[in-house]
Amino acid sequence: MKKASPLVLLFVFSILSYAHSDSITKESYFRDCISQKIERYERTARLIGSAGGNLSLCAEHALARGEFYRQHKEELVQGMIDKQVREKRYAVDYFLNKTYATSQDESHQNYPTSKAE
Secondary structure, eight states, X not given: OOOOOHHHHHHHHHHHHHHHHHHHHHHHHHHHHHHHHHHHHHHXXXXXXXXXXXXXXXXXXXXXXXXXXXXXXXXXXHHHHHTTOOSSHHHHHHHHHHHHHHHHHHHHTTSOOOOOO
């Protein structure tokens, strides 16, 4: 039985460690993006109860979005890794917006529809 040369083993371990560190880097990038979004929505949510009806409505939507991202943060990170989302802000925003919109569509399907008869 032949022994593997130390150079080959070093090469294999370096490739495995690079792949692992790339995965950790992506996870932290995605987490940071989500955290920044949550912070922005929290700032907007402070406008709840303001005199302007539209401002208050926007604040309520921001509060709901921020809460969704906070509750599902780890699932969203794993989803971005699974879908191989690129480490670009626009790609992350697209994924997060689409996921939130899909969740809202699914939750609204449970409401009864009123029909005018």
